[in-house]
Amino acid sequence: MKRSFFLFLLFSLAISVVLFWAGCSKGPESNTFKIGVITSLTGSNAAFGQAHKNGYTIALQEINARGGLLGKKVELDYYDDQSRPDQAVQGVSKLVDQDHVPIVLGAYSSESTRAIVPVVTQKQVPLIIPTAVADNVMESNSPWIFRICAGSGSFAAATLDFLKNNGDPRKLAIVYENTNFGQANNKSMTAAAAAAGLDLVDTEAYQASSPDYKSLLQRVKGKNPEAIYFASYLLDASTLMRQSEQLNLNPKYYTSAGTGFAAAEFPTADKGAGKYAEYTFSVSQWLPSAKWKGSAEFDQKYFALAGSHPAYHAMEAYAVLIAAAAAIDIAKSDQPAAIRDAIKQLNLAETPFGPVKFDARGQNLHPVLVTQVQDGQYKVVWPLDAAESKPIVPAPEWSKRK
Amino acid sequence: MLNWFYIPLQGILNGLLTGALYALIGMGMALIFGVMRIVNFAHGAFLMMGMYATYVVFQATGVSPYYQFPLAGVLLFFVGYATYMGLLRPIRGQVDFMVILLTMGLALILTDAAQLVFGADYHQINIPLLSKNIHIGPQISINAPWLVSFGIAMVLACALYWVVTQTMFGRAARAIAQNPYAAPLMGINVNRVQAIAFGIGSAAAGISGALLLPVFYLFPEVGNQFKLKSFVMVVLGGMGSIQGAAIAGLVLGVVESLTSLYWGNEWALAVDFVLFILVLSLKPSGIFGSQRA
Structure with a gap:
């Protein structure tokens, strides 16, 4: 008796809560x-x-x-x-x-x-x-x-444009996280590299958030690329760069599809790769100095x-x-x-992110910059009209860094 | 020069370094499973607690995790002990499914509590040892913190093995594993031994977390992937065999590393679970274990 009364109370309480909610969300005069x-x-x-x-x-x-x-x-x-x-x-x-x-x-x-x-x-x-x-x-x-x-197509194009005008490496390796972001960047870069006549020596997909990428990096090292293009989120970007040093992997160019390699935390020692981020290139869409x-x-x-x-x-x-x-x-x-x-x-001529206008497909045509980590700071190094400082290429070998 | 030799050698070394940590995690799980037939879904959450505890002490005092890891062990021992006494003992004798749900629920609570207290953001620590690499010859290099973790994990694994095989407690624990009905008749305090076993198993997870912290990063859900791996180890090692789980941990590390080296990293996790399913269906007693009654 007592129990059923309690259940009844609970039930009516639940009903009234639901009704109240429904009333709230449909309320026209918010x-x-x-x-x-x-x-x-x-x-x-x-x-x-x-x-x-x-x-x-x-x-x-x-x-x-x-x-x-x-x-x-x-x-x-x-x-x-x-x-x-x-x-x-x-x-x-x-x-x-x-x-x-x-x-x-x-x-x-x-x-x-x-x-x-x-x-x-x-x-x-x-x-x-x-x-x-x-x-x-x-x-x-x-x-x-x-x-x-x-998008990823613009990222690949900007990176290759930068490389072509700064030493023109021929042997490229791609390392990407096996998710939509990584796969799309891999696809774009593979196509762009083929169009530019580059020799794609290695393509590596990886599972995110692993503690150990040394075997993967060792494969890359075995193929001896001049440039590596990473598509990674922040946690893996840090692990990948730390372990590149551990394996003494020395391509001339560490390049990347932004994201982890362009996060504000990436060049910091407590939340990112710290000194191992130095000399890495990344595409970027905006910087405080824009x-x-x-x-x-x-x-x-x-x-x-x-x-x-x-x-x-x-x-x-x-x-x-x-x-x-x-x-x-x-x-x-x-x-x-x-x-x-x-x-x-919409046609916004001036926003802090530059002009905003969507084309027929819904895409805003936004320019892509290339940055390099120099002394723990992101510096724009490409295109030339936006560059703040000169790119340092090739990246010094790990054993020659202080 | 001799690449055919050095590259796989480096792969195997990397695998062993990671595998030692897996081994310690797996041994903790195996001890709990062996003595209690409990699948502890909170094992990963205990590892995560060990990492956070170590992180907090490191932030407060600056003492390297390699010196203060016993603290995480002691803390997690008591957490494990209390979990057994407070939560698991009352439902002993009920269907196993209850235990699974209970430990799963506990894992969710711990993970969400960590998220409430520390936020979902991840943390990492920086110690000078991290940038030390040991080079052997021109080809082989080993990162110092991984080597230190390896050493500590191996010593602890041996100590755990010794405890289980040579001490009175270990004998009691194995007796319970063999026959939980006969053991109390022989004068074994089953509750006490199981509580201690659960504590020790949890402490192993906590210490693994402490050793993992310098070379990895930390977020509330970090334990999940290691929890899944520890299931694989328990099965490979032969359902509750401690030495089996330890060997399985090392093997798993090497298999992952070599898979990653020769097939690509995206296959490493798949191979883990292919092994898991093959062993479960073809040789359920485990690769290294003998079938127990």
């Missing part, structure tokens, strides 16, 4: 404007997710300081994909079906982004992609997908917020939110289709 964000706040890509969050936070403060959107205060509705694609897909459902956001920004990794592209397309909500460089995230030709960063107006201010705000300087991942998060806000202002609507049409017309 005075905030919600924008959905999916990123990796936990899991192995948490460092990048945190950079994303800092970038979004800065953009959000700027937008709300200007009075928000459509007369409402803007609020970011975060969903943490835990660095896992299946969770990113869940995130779209939660943000769109439950929270009714009219636009989604994210995800962090190419793997997660690739997973959510069909879902946002099906739910007919615009997605602006900040950081996913794998070119296959744009392959669906969905009218709902926009990407602000340059010539675009507002770059230095973003750097200052970021430093005040996070206590460290931003890498391009944070800037790309900032840029997608700025672009989304501009589009919503143009659309003067909180309907996904109207916002999508406004993003298509």
Whole structure:
């Protein structure tokens, strides 16, 4: 008797909670404007997710300081994909079906982004992609997908252009993480290298987050490449460089598809590869020293917020939110289709990330820079008109470094 | 020059260095499995706790993990002991599935607790030893911290073996493993011995974590991959045989390293589990174990 009464109470409590929730999310007179964000706040890509969050936070403060959107205060509705694609897909459902956001920004990794592209397309909500460089995230030709960063094809082209003009090595090896990000960069670089007539002596895929890559690096060493092109996230980038030193692997050029090799933490000793990062080249999409107006201010705000300087991942998060806000202002609507049409017309001549304008496929044509770690700092070394310092080539052999 | 000789030799050495850490992790798991027939899904989480404990002490005092690893061992011994007494003992005698769920739940709680306390961000430490490499001849090089870890892990593995085969506790533990019903009739305090065994097994995971910290990095979910590997070792080594698990650890390290060297790194993990399935289906008593009743 007592027990069934208790169960009944529990049941009615559950019902009322559900009803209350449903009432909340459907409430028309909320005075905030919600924008959905999916990123990796936990899991192995948490460092990048945190950079994303800092970038979004800065953009959000700027937008709300200007009075928000459509007369409402803007609020970011975060969903943490835990660095896992299946969770990113869940995130779209939660943000769109439950929270009714009219636009989604994210995800962090190419793997997660690739997973959510069909879902946002099906739910007919615009997605602006900040950081996913794998070119296959744009392959669906969905009218709902926009990407602000340059892709893996541009990364390969910029790297080869740099190499051609700085010693022109002929023997190349590719080492990539066996995920969408790595595979896409491998594919792009393989094609670009063949077109440029380079001799691709070795291609190595690896399983992320292993403690030991020495055998892999030893294979690479056996093939004796002049240049290596890495596609790695931060944790593995650090391990790979440390163990390259342990095996005395000495290519003339350590190049990379950004990401781990371009993270703000990578040249630091406590969170990255420290001195083993020295002389590595990386493609980059933005640096605090970039010539675009507002770059230095973003750097200052970021430093005040996070206590460290931003890498391009944070800037790309900032840029997608700025672009989304501009589009919503143009659309003067909180309907996904109207916002999508406004993003298509968007033409921002001046943002701290450079001009933002999406082509017919939804791709923002963003230039790619090449940087080198020199004395623990990323320095732009290519193209020449943007270069801050001269590239140091070839990289000194490990035994000759101090 | 002699590349056909040096390259595989370096591969085998690398494999042994990693394998020694695997061995220690696997021995802890095997001890627990052998004495209690418990599959401890929290083994990886215990390793992660050992890493965090070592990390915290290192940040506070700057003492190298190679000197302070016993602390992680002592801490995890008590964690293991308490886990047995508080959580596992009350459900002894129930279906095995309960134990699996319980240790899985414990692993989730520990992982999420680490995430709450330390954040999801990863950490690494820097000690001067990391940049020391020992060169043998022109071709072979060994990173000093891996060698030190190897040495410590091997000494501890031998000590654990000695404890299990030569001491009164070890005899009692093996008696329970052989026949959990006859052992108490012979005057063995089963609960106490099992609690100590669980503690020692957990301590092995904690110490492995401490030794792994300098050469790896640390995040709340770091234990998962090692937990999976320790299952493979327990099966390869023959379901609860400690020396079997130790040898299996070394073998696994070398197999992974050579697979990675000759086929590519993406196959290394696959080979682990192919071995696992083959042994389970073809020779369930394990490669190095003899079938126990």
